[in-house]
Amino acid sequence: MSFLPHAIRPVTDTPRLRFAPSPTGYLHVGGARTALFNWLYARKLGGQFLLRIEDTDKARSTDESTRAIFEGLTWLGLDWDEEVVYQGANVERHARDAHALLASGHAYRDFTSAVELAAQRAEVEAKGPGHAFRVDRAKVDLPAAEVEARLARGEPYAIRFRVPEGTTEWPDLVHGRIAFPNKDIEDFIILRSDGTPVYNLAVVSDDIAMRITVVMRGDDHISNTPKQILLYQALGAALPTFAHLPMIHGTDGKKLSKRHGATAVGDWQHEGILPSAMCNFLALLGWSPGGDLEVMMREELVARFGTEGLLKKAAVFDPKKLEWMNGQHLSRLPLGEVSARVLPALVGAGLATNEEVAARHDWMLRLVDLLRVRARTIDDIVRQAAPYLREAISYDADAVAKQWKDRAATRELLAATREVIAALATWTPEAMEGALRTLAESRGIQAGKIFQPLRVALTGLGVSPGIFEVLELLGQPRAVARIDAALRELA
RNA sequence: GGCCCCAUCGUCUAUCGGCUAGGACACAUCCCUUUCAAGGAUGGAAGACGGGUUCGAUUCCCGUUGGGGCUACCA
Numbered sequence: 001m002s003f004l005p006h007a008i009r010p011v012t013d014t015p016r017l018r019f020a021p022s023p024t025g026y027l028h029v030g031g032a033r034t035a036l037f038n039w040l041y042a043r044k045l046g047g048q049f050l051l052r053i054e055d056t057d058k059a060r061s062t063d064e065s066t067r068a069i070f071e072g073l074t075w076l077g078l079d080w081d082e083e084v085v086y087q088g089a090n091v092e093r094h095a096r097d098a099h100a101l102l103a104s105g106h107a108y109r110d111f112t113s114a115v116e117l118a119a120q121r122a123e124v125e126a127k128g129p130g131h132a133f134r135v136d137r138a139k140v141d142l143p144a145a146e147v148e149a150r151l152a153r154g155e156p157y158a159i160r161f162r163v164p165e166g167t168t169e170w171p172d173l174v175h176g177r178i179a180f181p182n183k184d185i186e187d188f189i190i191l192r193s194d195g196t197p198v199y200n201l202a203v204v205s206d207d208i209a210m211r212i213t214v215v216m217r218g219d220d221h222i223s224n225t226p227k228q229i230l231l232y233q234a235l236g237a238a239l240p241t242f243a244h245l246p247m248i249h250g251t252d253g254k255k256l257s258k259r260h261g262a263t264a265v266g267d268w269q270h271e272g273i274l275p276s277a278m279c280n281f282l283a284l285l286g287w288s289p290g291g292d293l294e295v296m297m298r299e300e301l302v303a304r305f306g307t308e309g310l311l312k313k314a315a316v317f318d319p320k321k322l323e324w325m326n327g328q329h330l331s332r333l334p335l336g337e338v339s340a341r342v343l344p345a346l347v348g349a350g351l352a353t354n355e356e357v358a359a360r361h362d363w364m365l366r367l368v369d370l371l372r373v374r375a376r377t378i379d380d381i382v383r384q385a386a387p388y389l390r391e392a393i394s395y396d397a398d399a400v401a402k403q404w405k406d407r408a409a410t411r412e413l414l415a416a417t418r419e420v421i422a423a424l425a426t427w428t429p430e431a432m433e434g435a436l437r438t439l440a441e442s443r444g445i446q447a448g449k450i451f452q453p454l455r456v457a458l459t460g461l462g463v464s465p466g467i468f469e470v471l472e473l474l475g476q477p478r479a480v481a482r483i484d485a486a487l488r489e490l491a
Numbered sequence: 492g493g494c495c496c497c498a499u500c501g502u503c504u505a506u507c508g509g510c511u512a513g514g515a516c517a518c519a520u521c522c523c524u525u526u527c528a529a530g531g532a533u534g535g536a537a538g539a540c541g542g543g544u545u546c547g548a549u550u551c552c553c554g555u556u557g558g559g560g561c562u563a564c565c566a
Contacts, residue, residue: 022565056565059565113564159564184493188563189563192564196564219560222561223496246496253558254558281503292504312496313498314496314497314559314560315502320517322516324515325516373529376528451526452525461527462526463526467526
């Protein structure tokens with residue numbers, strides 16, 4: 001053991017991170033990505049991942065959104081530690097912190113009313129571009145006697161932070177050193193005249209209370225950071241480490257929004273995307289393990305994640321690659337994990353009942369196993385599964401047009417095929433293949449000429465798993481019955 | 492407008508001064524083949540621009556351009 005500086009840190013000093021969404025809508029992919037990185041970091045280092053709902057904007061926050069956030073995170077498998085913190089429950093502490101800053105001289109009272117302020121701002125901005133309104137501390141920070149007088153009259157006031165001279169800078173885990181001259185930061189309000197806290201104060205107050213050590217969030221928060229650092233310092237609290245992640249854009253390079261189609265994680269859940277694929281895909285937006293590695297299961301993501309791989313550049317969300325990624329996960333995940341998602345979807349689509357799934361579990365697993373290879377989404381599997389789960393099938397028009405072109409000839413061929421199938425003593429792929437290829441030879445045609453019409457007869461579709469696997473899955477009686485049905489269809 | 496961040500194929504990215512710039516998605520062609528996938532092979536496709544620093548710049552520095560974010564008694 002050497003005496004490296006970090007070795008003397010207490011072992012209890014594990015990283016504490018949080019995801020702090022405001023419940024004003026569904027959980028979108030950008031938020032999910034931020035949550036994922038915080039979670040990965042905490043899980044990798046054995047720290048805590050906390051969840052805080054920033055619901056201080058009562059007008060926009062809804063319980064439904066909060067629920068959507070819980071559901072989204074749960075679906076993604078991003079479990080949080082400790083109890084959920086609701087920012088709204090801490091407004092008293094926020095106000096206390098604001099008044100402490102007032103008492104210590106780090107803040108002052110501003111008696112300007114909100115409407116008055118807005119009017120002043122409008123007046124300046126009306127002069128055209130280039131004219132930016134700026135609060136003038138000399139006019140707003142009144143002499144003690146004046147403040148006392150107004151206070152005695154019961155005039156309402158907001159509390160404004162007194163931005164000190166100098167430069168505020170921090171070593172960002174993603175960007176390295178970032179610095180802001182304090183002269184560019186306006187004295188900002190931390191407590192409204194109605195006594196409620198403003199965002200930057202609430203965040204800092206809560207992060208201190210929650211003992212957050214690493215603040216990882218979107219880089220749209222970079223310009224909030226100097227204000228927050230100033231608050232930490234004025235409050236006499238230790239600074240957390242900051243990491244600002246790049247944004248996620250839509251295919252047009254603009255900030256991701258509803259216009260880009262599915263942007264809520266719930267949308268992708270309903271489109272049949274697996275949570276592990278979603279996490280894998282999202283992880284690659286703003287982070288890289290280095291090298292050529294792309295497809296990673298959850299454990300590998302945790303094992304490889306690190307701040308060294310964090311990227312600075314905004315990434316474009318490409319749904320095509322997400323679907324490819326999902327196809328990879330569909331094939332590579334243990335069958336049990338895939339079926340755990342697919343089987344309920346089959347029930348949900350009305351193709352099977354929970355009782356049937358339970359009664360024929362192994363058969364169901366075999367079905368999922370055969371279908372998952374050629375699917376990119378759970379919905380793809382559901383769409384392909386119908387012929388195996390329903391008694392009556394419908395015939396796909398394109399498949400019929402292509403494979404049953406000559407109806408009379410097809411009927412005759414299928415009749416011959418039926419006899420071969422029905423006569424099989426052993427129901428194995430080897431037996432089926434041997435018998436069907438013999439039939440093809442005896443008729444002097446290619447085996448495919450038998451397989452294709454048969455596929456349509458058995459499934460009603462032009463595409464399916466290998467023909468012998470289909471036969472095996474259906475079982476001899478149903479296979480024969482399907483061919484009989486096809487013969488009637490062709491009559 | 493001011494401040495801040497960013498800049499390699501269409502997209503996600505590798506490269507931590509030596510590059511014939513690698514991989515993946517998408518696209519095209521081919522192979523495999525009972526269909527469709529999967530898999531394999533091949534192809535087209537990139538260092539925004541201008542200055543430095545250096546024996547040597549995609550890589551380091553400066554500027555320009557472009558994109559993004561913030562600029563509230565929103566979060």
